[in-house]
């Protein structure tokens with residue numbers, strides 16, 4: 001067997017981990033989750049989610065990566081043959097995320113160009129729905145979105161088809177630090193804007209009663225899963241390229257600091273800017289419309305409209321920052337999928353990346369239609385609130401009960417001063433799954449009772465894909481394995 005590639009150095013690995021974690025989830029998702037879930041109150045479940053879910057899970061995935069030094073599917077196969085089905089469930093889920101995630105990055109690319117002239121005009125909300133995503137009841141293709149998605153796919157292909165250090169390594173080495181510099185610059189500027197203090201006051205407002213609301217907890221745990229790319233095998237795959245003697249716990253803590261620090265600091269900037277909006281528009285803080293896509297592509301253009309000449313610099317830089325964050329996350333999703341499929345089907349990195357990018361491009365064209373943004377909202381909420389939570393619960397059961405965590409604990413404690421104790425096992429075995437099961441049930445129930453019938457059909461179709469897809473993939477690869485072992489025996 002050929003030697004597995006390793007990262008050129010630990011710094012590059014860290015940049016890749018942070019690049020994967022910091023993404024649209026931090027810039028586009030976190031501020032509105034924070035805004036709609038109790039402002040400062042949200043910080044409490046958020047910190048708890050980091051401690052009982054974020055940290056333990058990064059420990060789990062990175063020790064699995066270092067122990068097996070294999071891609072996700074092969075790792076699951078080594079733990080138990082049938083568990084590969086779960087591996088495929090994860091791969092297909094991440095593939096589905098990739099295909100809509102790239103669409104949002106595509107929208108961002110369009111806004112990057114628009115921002116040089118503020119081409120969205122006086123009414124950014126209408127511009128977004130009628131000119132960019134072109135939502136309508138009649139199905140039609142939206143060429144502009146299609147082209148910008150294609151451009152991003154080509155970029156991703158260009159980075160990922162090369163060897164690990166030449167492609168992913170070089171890209172993250174440049175892009176991740178650049179992204180931090182841009183974000184810090186924007187936040188510092190936003191703090192100096194008139195009205196910033198209104199936003200900051202809102203940011204730190206805590207309403208203790210709101211803590212009893214299960215939705216806030218669901219949102220916090222969901223955010224940590226998405227933002228840290230937990231349970232998706234990405235941390236496992238990236239860690240499988242590490243050399244034997246690596247301090248995993250230090251890397252885990254640094255990744256969390258960078259990712260969560262990024263999103264909290266960024267949100268302080270966003271809230272300051274919203275404070276400025278309150279001052280200029282007179283609309284009360286709690287009535288600003290910033291949910292979902294609205295924040296990046298509607299609220300920000302509105303702010304740039306009233307900001308004066310500096311917005312011609314700030315605008316493009318802001319959209320560039322989202323673009324970089326999105327690309328470094330997309331790279332990690334593709335790395336996970338291509339390493340697993342490449343290993344299983346014995347395909348070269350170049351070949352598997354090319355095939356995946358073509359298929360991915362074709363699937364993502366669903367979002368380059370007039371139904372795109374509607375569909376995207378449903379798929380996003382379904383995968384994040386239902387499927388990803390379920391995957392993490394299953395992983396807690398597999399690694400907490402079927403596989404011995406002691407073997408992993410040894411690896412974690414080998415090269416570090418900060419020893420992981422039994423609390424880690426308690427988290428994976430009891431605390432995390434129990435909390436997640438409660439949240440999952442409440443989330444699923446609210447979905448069933450509140451979703452309109454049309455949405456239920458789309459959700460049902462997604463569930464079907466996620467049940468049939470992994471079983472089919474397992475059976476196909478099983479056949480391949482049998483063929484391979486037969487021909488080996490003949491030789």
Ligand code: PHE
Nearest residue numbers: 021023024025026226227229
């Ligand atoms: N963590 C990324 C973000 O915050 C999203 C992501 C999800 C990355 C799944 C990889 C896999 O945007």
